[in-house]
Amino acid sequence: MKKRNPIISVIIVVVLIAIVAVGGLIYQTNNHKNEAKEDTKQKVLxxxxxxxxxxxxxKSKGKLVGFDVDVINAAAKKAGYKVQWVTGEFDGLLGQLDNNKLDTVANDVAITPERKAKYKFSNIYNKEETTVAVNKDSDYNTLNDLEGKTIAGASASNNTKNLQDYNSKIKFKLYDARDVTFQALLAGHVDGVVNTRNNLEALIKAKNYPWKVVKGSAATVNIALPFRKDDSESAKILKKLNPAINKLKEDRTLKKLSEKYFGYDATADLK
Structure with missing residues (x-):
């Protein structure tokens, strides 16, 4: 039997090692590409x-706008996300969040004890006071003047609950949608409508409604984004989104947007 040339044996070993090394490199490259693809998939909220x-x-001229909308669009952009907006009734949106059909809801969502027990909230981006608007020519000037009077409130709103807790002598007429509560006061079906001071002041100014906002507040609430608890994907999003919200405070974007939509800086006291 002929002996194999040692040089040929060495060449074979070197070639085999090279094949293994190249194979490992290709695997790592493909693995990184797959990870990058996975990263790209989660770029849409x-x-x-x-x-x-x-x-x-x-909606204005068919486009979704507003304080919350502009704030979240700006924060998402800083965090490297694009946003896909889904519209619907408030209760239904929270149901979609619970069922993993939405990542979060950005619609003046107040942090209440009940919601805090259920959701993990983002950093706060707005602070609001619960109060009441009444007809400008009425004799009602404070919240306590409304004892025995009927106030329109949205049934699912924390503002309605805040006012109920504040003064049990105030009567309520509840509606499913917030806009209907405003129409109830305009039509004279109620003596006032409960909402936040920010929203009521902006509404009066923009729509030229013949209303005034009474003195006093039933409660002060913090506004933030709710996310599912014990959800790894939500945790990843919050890790990116919270620093972005902080940057909006620092670069005064929150202040500018608040002045644009509310007419004053409602975010001045945010921590």
Whole structure:
């Protein structure tokens, strides 16, 4: 039997090692490409809003705009996300969030004890006071003047609950949608309408409604984005989105947007 040339053996070993090394490199490259693809998939956030909540999330000339909408679009951009907006009734949007059909809801969502127990909230981006608007020519000037009077409120709104807790002598007429509560006061069916001071002041100015906002507040609430608890994808989003919201405070974007939609800086006291 002929002996194999040692040089040929060495060449064979070198070639085999090279093949293994190249194979490993190709695997790593493909693996990184797959990871990059996965990263790209999560670049779109599905966010819910009613599209009828002036001045926080409403449609103007067919485009969804408002304080919450502009804030979240700006924060998402800083965090490297694109936003896909989904509109619907408020309760239905929270249901879609619960069922993994939305990533979050940006529609004046107040942090309440009940919601805090259920959701993980983002950093706060707005602060609001619960109060009441009445007809300008009425004799009602404070919240306590409304004892025994009927106030329109949205059934699912934390503002309605805040006022109920504040003064049990105030009567309520509840409606499914927030816009209907405004129409109830315009039509004279109620003595006032409960909402946040920010929203009521902006509504009066923009729509020229013959209303005034009474003195006093039933509660102060913080506004943020709700996310599913114990959800790894939500945790990833929050990790990117919270620093972006902080940057909007630092670069005064929140202040500018607040002045644009509310007529004053409602974010001055944010921590």
């Amino acid at each position: 599905k966010i819910g809003a009613t599209g009828t909540s002036f001045p926080t999330a409403y």
